[in-house]
Amino acid sequence: MIGHILHINHVSKHFGGNVAVSDISFSVDEKQIVGLIGPNGAGKTTLFNCITGFIHVTSGDIIFDNKKINKLRPDEVCRMGMARTWQRVKPLGSLTVLENVMIGAFSITNAAREAEEIAIEQLDSVGLTDYAKKTAGSLSIGLKKKLELARVLATRPKMLLLDEICGGLNHTETDGILVIIREVRNKGATIVFIEHDMKAVTAICDWIVVLNSGEKLAEGTPEDITKNPEVIAAYLGGGQNA
Amino acid sequence: MLIAITAGIASVLPIVTGENPYVIGVMISVLMMAALSSAWNILGGYAGQYSFGHAAYFGAGAYTTMILISKFNFNPLVSIVAGIIAACIIALITGSIVFRLRGHYFGLASIAVAEIVRLSALNFDFTGGAQGILLSDVSLWGLDLNSKNPFYYGMLLVLVVTLGITLYLRTSKTGFYLQAIREDQDAAASLGINLSFYKNKALLISAALTSVLGSLYAVYIRFIDTSAVLDLRLSIEIILTAIIGGVGTLWGPVLGAVLLVPLAELLRSNVIGDALVKHGIVSETSGLGVFLKENLAHAHVLVYGIITVLCILYLPKGILGLFRRAK
Numbered sequence: 001m002i003g004h005i006l007h008i009n010h011v012s013k014h015f016g017g018n019v020a021v022s023d024i025s026f027s028v029d030e031k032q033i034v035g036l037i038g039p040n041g042a043g044k045t046t047l048f049n050c051i052t053g054f055i056h057v058t059s060g061d062i063i064f065d066n067k068k069i070n071k072l073r074p075d076e077v078c079r080m081g082m083a084r085t086w087q088r089v090k091p092l093g094s095l096t097v098l099e100n101v102m103i104g105a106f107s108i109t110n111a112a113r114e115a116e117e118i119a120i121e122q123l124d125s126v127g128l129t130d131y132a133k134k135t136a137g138s139l140s141i142g143l144k145k146k147l148e149l150a151r152v153l154a155t156r157p158k159m160l161l162l163d164e165i166c167g168g169l170n171h172t173e174t175d176g177i178l179v180i181i182r183e184v185r186n187k188g189a190t191i192v193f194i195e196h197d198m199k200a201v202t203a204i205c206d207w208i209v210v211l212n213s214g215e216k217l218a219e220g221t222p223e224d225i226t227k228n229p230e231v232i233a234a235y236l237g238g239g240q241n242a
Numbered sequence: 243m244l245i246a247i248t249a250g251i252a253s254v255l256p257i258v259t260g261e262n263p264y265v266i267g268v269m270i271s272v273l274m275m276a277a278l279s280s281a282w283n284i285l286g287g288y289a290g291q292y293s294f295g296h297a298a299y300f301g302a303g304a305y306t307t308m309i310l311i312s313k314f315n316f317n318p319l320v321s322i323v324a325g326i327i328a329a330c331i332i333a334l335i336t337g338s339i340v341f342r343l344r345g346h347y348f349g350l351a352s353i354a355v356a357e358i359v360r361l362s363a364l365n366f367d368f369t370g371g372a373q374g375i376l377l378s379d380v381s382l383w384g385l386d387l388n389s390k391n392p393f394y395y396g397m398l399l400v401l402v403v404t405l406g407i408t409l410y411l412r413t414s415k416t417g418f419y420l421q422a423i424r425e426d427q428d429a430a431a432s433l434g435i436n437l438s439f440y441k442n443k444a445l446l447i448s449a450a451l452t453s454v455l456g457s458l459y460a461v462y463i464r465f466i467d468t469s470a471v472l473d474l475r476l477s478i479e480i481i482l483t484a485i486i487g488g489v490g491t492l493w494g495p496v497l498g499a500v501l502l503v504p505l506a507e508l509l510r511s512n513v514i515g516d517a518l519v520k521h522g523i524v525s526e527t528s529g530l531g532v533f534l535k536e537n538l539a540h541a542h543v544l545v546y547g548i549i550t551v552l553c554i555l556y557l558p559k560g561i562l563g564l565f566r567r568a569k
């Protein structure tokens with residue numbers, strides 16, 4: 001148990017007859033960056049939704065920081081120190097970029113002044129300072145992804161679940177995000193990272209978990225996973241998931 | 243700051259206008275609708291939860307106050323507080339059931355709750371049923387409650403308090419959280435916001451302020467029945483005033499009330515129809531003349547409707563949005 005911050009313990013999620021996540025187990029060590037990969041519809045986002053309380057598991061347990069969290073609400077999970085970003089970005093469109101990040105910061109402070117200070121600092125760390133007064137809805141997709149990141153970082157999470165935070169970005173933008181993620185980990189956070197771009201995944205992850213049709217296909221170090229014949233057959237070999 | 247200046251100007255207005263009771267009556271209506279719409283705006287404009295049943299809270303204040311004063315001889319201030327409690331109980335029941343659900347259930351449920359309250363008031367004995375409640379005599383601190391002035395200042399005070407709360411919310415954690423909920427509930431929840439707690443908080447603040455206005459109104463008019471204080475039309479007027487003025491802004495609802503209430507009053511009192519007839523533009527006995535005389539008085543709802551449609555089409559941020567854009 002020591003060192004494990006997150007345990008996924010025989011978790012299943014059924015939508016009617018559709019089994020989106022089927023008996024999945026794995027653990028995440030503190031300060032690791034774990035990649036969660038798999039073809040479209042593999043159940044990655046569904047698993048994130050279960051972990052963060054947006055949907056509840058059909059069976060199994062999710063243990064975070066030595067506490068069972070599968071019955072908690074999303075806001076309770078967040079305040080325990082687990083934050084997530086969204087595959088389809090969810091900016092608070094008519095609020096400014098600064099206000100978006102302040103709302104994240106309000107989970108650790110009640111004072112507007114302090115929230116603003118945290119937000120300014122966080123915007124600086126992702127390079128959005130110039131956009132602070134713009135409305136969030138007006139940003140490009142690349143900047144919206146950065147905003148998602150700044151906003152969850154302002155909640156000062158122990159653990160960060162990133163759902164395709166690099167999706168739809170060009171190489172420079174992706175590299176920028178990867179640099180930020182490494183910095184966050186170096187400051188002590190644990191990260192689970194859903195990503196289709198294998199270059200990004202192997203570059204940054206300590207450990208990789210592969211899902212396929214709701215089941216766990218394999219897990220291991222990036223070297224192991226890229227050599228695993230089953231993974232290559234099911235996913236990497238397909239090549240249409242980039 | 244602007245609130246203080248406006249309040250200052252408003253507080254000397256009755257003196258300037260020479261205490262003409264008709265004019266003060268209209269100004270009281272303006273202040274009341276401005277405050278009602280501002281109170282609605284805390285929930286509808288900031289938290290994005292459109293209530294179509296705010297008459298329920300207005301009526302809760304009005305009925306509680308009238309029953310306590312007329313039947314039990316309560317002090318008016320105590321009965322206003324009792325009205326707040328009644329409105330908050332209705333709000334809590336509504337909120338605790340509906341806010342657990344995602345989506346737009348709140349709007350529907352708010353109508354349902356308001357109708358339940360209205361039908362209850364219509365059918366119970368202690369609410370006076372269809373007859374309503376008449377208040378023959380009331381007194382407080384030797385104020386002349388037969389004059390309109392105390393109610394003018396009462397409404398003004400509630401409006402200032404409502405705007406003050408709105409201003410405070412805008413710059414505080416709660417206000418930020420309400421706006422986050424309005425923009426995207428999933429994003430809000432993922433950032434640690436307890437959705438139902440903050441929605442209930444906004445609803446309670448809004449309902450409490452609305453009930454005070456209902457209490458004031460009841461003692462001012464000294465007569466209430468369900469069509470006066472619990473009607474769906476009132477709920478709709480409150481919303482339209484906010485939409486036309488500018489939802490989710492501090493001054494939008496006030497602007498909406500300042501423009502619409504006198505307009506409605508003009509139509510209701512049929513000044514236009516009378517003038518057209520008087521100046522011989524339309525003959526009194528002609529079909530159009532009769533139509534104007536009979537129907538124009540009811541036209542203010544129609545006019546509200548038309549203005550609202552135009553606003554939604556051309557000014558989605560209300561009339562206040564027009565000025566914002568111009569800047």
Ligand SMILES: Nc1ncnc2c1ncn2[C@@H]1O[C@H](COP(=O)(O)OP(=O)(O)OP(=O)(O)O)[C@@H](O)[C@H]1O
Pocket residue numbers: 015018019020038039040041042043044045046047087
């Ligand atoms: N709310 C839902 N109701 C019904 N089925 C759902 C729901 N959410 C997800 N699913 C189904 O669960 C399966 C897994 O979907 P999920 O979004 O978790 O995949 P994913 O691995 O994130 O895919 P992608 O890479 O495309 O994002 C899919 O078959 C999907 O249709």
Ligand SMILES: [Mg+2]
Pocket residue numbers: 044045046087
């Ligand atoms: Mg997904």
